[in-house]
Amino acid sequence: MSDTNWGWSDRLKLQYEPMDETHQEFVMLCAALSEDNPDTFIARLDALIAHSVEHFEQEDQWMTSNAFPPAGCHMTEHDAVLQVMREVRRRIVDAGEMDLAARLAEELPLWFEHHVDTMDNMLARFMTSDAIAAAQPA
Template identity: 40%
Template sequence: MTDTASPPRNANIKWGAALELELAFMDDTHQEFIDLLVKTQTANDEDLVDCFDAMVQHTIEHFGAEDRWMRDTQFSSGNCHTLQHNVVLQVMQEGLRRGRDHSDLDLLREMAKELGIWFPQHAQSMDAALALHLRRVAYDQATGEVRNPDELPKSQIHGCGGSSCS
C-alpha cells in the first residue's frame, strides 16, 4: 500500500564507479547492500522496519564474509576493520530493535541516512585495502584457498591493511 500522505523520500547513495573495488564478489555484495539501503531510505512508514530488517540481515552476511576472508589471509581477529564491522552492526541491530519494539521510525530514518554517509568512506578505505590484499594473495572466496601464499605477510595484520591504518 502506498503512503500518499508522505512526501517522496530521496536516497543519499547510489551504486557507481567510485565504489567499485575491482573484486567481483565484493562488488556484488556492496551493490546488494546499496540496493537495500536505498529501499530503506525511500520506504514509506509502513514498510520501513521490514526494509531495515532486510538490510541488517544482509549486513550480517556481508560483514561476516569479509571477516572470514580476513581470517583466511593473515589478519588478526581483533583487526580494526573487523572491529568497525562489529560496532556498526551492533548499532544497526539496536536501531532495529527500537524501531520494531518502540516504533521509533525517526531513528531508523536517521540511521539509514548516516549509513549512506558512512558506507562510501568504509568501502573506499577499509574495503579497498582488503580488496587489494585479496587480489595480491589471489584469494579464492569459494574455497578459502590462498593461491599466492608467498604474498601473505609474515606476521598478523592488526590494522586494516591500508595506508590510513597501521
Template identity: 30%
Template sequence: MSEVQRSLTVPELEQAFMNDDHHEAARLLEAVGRAREEGDDNAVREAFAAFVEFNREHFAREDELMERVGFPQKDYHRQEHAAHLARWEALLAGLEDGSMLGADLVSALDDEIIPWYQRHFTTMDALLARFAERAAGG
C-alpha cells in the first residue's frame, strides 16, 4: 500500500467515457503513489504531470458533453474543473522548480485531491451523467 490512499472508489455512471476516464485518473493517482514509494521525486513529478495532462483532456470532454446536452449547472461544474486544475498545475510547478517534494505532493493528494475527486465523481459527475442520459432519451 502506498502512502497515497488507495481508497478512491470509482462509481459506475451512465456515461461510458466518464467511467473510463475516472478509472484512468485513479490509475494515474496510484502511479504517483508507487513512484513515491520508490523514493523517486522525478518519477513522482512525471506521474503527476501525466495525471494533470490527462485531467485537462478529461475536463474538456466533460465540458463538451455539458455544452452538447445543455447541462444547467455547466458553469459551476466548469468552475470546479478550472479551480482544481489550476491548483494541480501550481503543485506541478512546485515539483518542477524544486520548491515542493514528492512527500509534499502525497500530502496534497491525501488531503485535497483524492477527497475532492471522490466527491466530484459521486455528486457533480453523477448528476451530469444522469442528465446526459435523460437528454439522449435514456
C-alpha cells in the first residue's frame, strides 16, 4: 500500500464497541510499521505482535463461548497472520532481510481491511444480535 497516511476511519467501524476499540489500537500499531526507521522496526513489530495475540485471543474466546458457527475459519486467519508476522521477524533478525519490513507494512493494512470486512464483520453482527447481547454481562 503506497498510502502512508493509512489509519483509523469510520470505514473500519463495526458498531461493536469492544471490538472497535481493539481495532483502533491495531490500526495505530500497524500504521506505525510504515515508519522508515530500520533501527526501531523490530520493537514496533513486537508491539503489534503482542497486541495481536491478545486481540485474536479475545475474538477467539467470544467465538468459542458463544458457539459462533464459522469460528474455525476465523481462528485460522488469526493464526496465519500471526505466523506471517513472526516469520518476518525471524527472517529480519536471523537473515537481515530488511526489505520484508516495508512489504509487511504495505500488506498488513490490506489484510486487516479484508479481515474486518469479512470475518470480524460477521462476528460483530453475531455479538450484537439480540440473543447474544442479552446474554452478555452488563
